Amino acid sequence: MNTRPRKRKKATSAAPPNPDIAPSEDPTSVTIDVPAVEVPELTEQEQSDRLLLERKVERAFFEAGKALAELRDRRLYRSTHRTFEEYCRDRFGHSRRQSYLLMDAAVIFDNLEQKCDRNDHILPTNEWQVRPLAKLEPDLQPEAWQQAVESAKGKVPSHRIVKDAVQKIMERTQVPNTYQIGEVCQILTKDNPDLRGKGGCWAIVTAVNNFSCTVRTWDRELTVGLKHLKSFNYLPDECQQVQEICDRISQVYSSGLEESVQRFLESLGKLRRAYLTGLEEKVLGLLEAEIIP
Structure with missing residues (x-):
């Protein structure tokens, strides 16, 4: 006589009890204490070092532009290349436009560094940020930069913010x-x-x-x-x-x-x-x- 096979019961395993949680506690409401880590304030020397390093980052494109201008003006490329443009292309992979944009940006950066508020160390960090300022007279460039910094809430302004500040000044100073x-x-x-x-x-x-x-x-x-x-x-x-x-x-x-x-x-x-x-x-x-x- 055939008998129907019995169904097997699925085995269930109980999770091992957590010794840190009492049986009556809800695991989702457990509070874990994390020890506070005290962050020491920068020393006076560290603050000075930080500012110095920040200035180096800010001035990287400025130093590049100044160096290119000196290479061009002293014709230090003449032993290997016929023109400055050929030298920049072979030595740095620069197009003619790229080299001259860096040199022009260095002139603008130097102008901002001299005329902007020395207590405010917010200065450009790349050539793209200062490019719109080339449309203004040197005396108006610091004003436009300060307005852009204010619009950026005290941070380094983007190209768009600088461009907007320049446009406002240009509209104000245009003559018929x-x-x-x-x-x-x-x-x-x-x-x-x-x-x-x-x-x-x-x-x-x-x-x-x-x-x-x-x-x-x-x-x-x-x-x-x-x-x-x-x-x-x-x-x-x-x-x-x-x-x-x-x-x-x-x-x-x-x-x-x-x-x-x-x-x-x-x-x-x-x-x-x-x-x-x-x-x-x-x-x-x-x-x-x-x-x-």
Whole structure:
């Protein structure tokens, strides 16, 4: 006779009692005492060391920019490289823009360190934070930085916060654009890296914007803020003469002649008069004859 198999009972194991918990206590309500660890205050020497190390971190990009500027100014790259840009690319992996941004940032950092409140040691820690300040005059840069620090509640402000502070100051200090199309101006760099190499050049206004002008030089067209322009106050006939000279220089410059010729043409682009001397006219005429069949 077949009999049905009996079901086995599942084995259950009781957890071993915890000697630290009384049987009547709820384990979820147990209080564990953690001994307090006393954190000693910094000594006066440690506070001094901390500030010194913080300053080194802050100044890292500043020191890099200063070093690059000295390498460039003393031409310490000349034994291995033809140009400073090639040297920075091979030695540091920098693009031309990256090297010049660091050098420009070092100038701004130095300005902030000298003019900001010495009791407030909040200074930039990287080039990206100070880049917006390049749009301001050196005298306004500390004001913008202090406003950015306040907006960041006493901490190092981000690029965005600095940019907002700069924008507010620019809106406050903007003046109406009174330039006219065809007017001849002089370009003033004023610590603007985008205008490097154009300082002192004349430029012909081709478009008038709210707070800038589009201008034409002998080799290109670019947009320049009002603070980077200064009118020569030429008469209409003189402005016309400069435009004609600009057309002639541009035609020869774009023909790709020797570098020495281009340097001569660039010097004509920095004249502070609306005419060419007899010798300048003769040399330019010879160059035109060389490129025009």
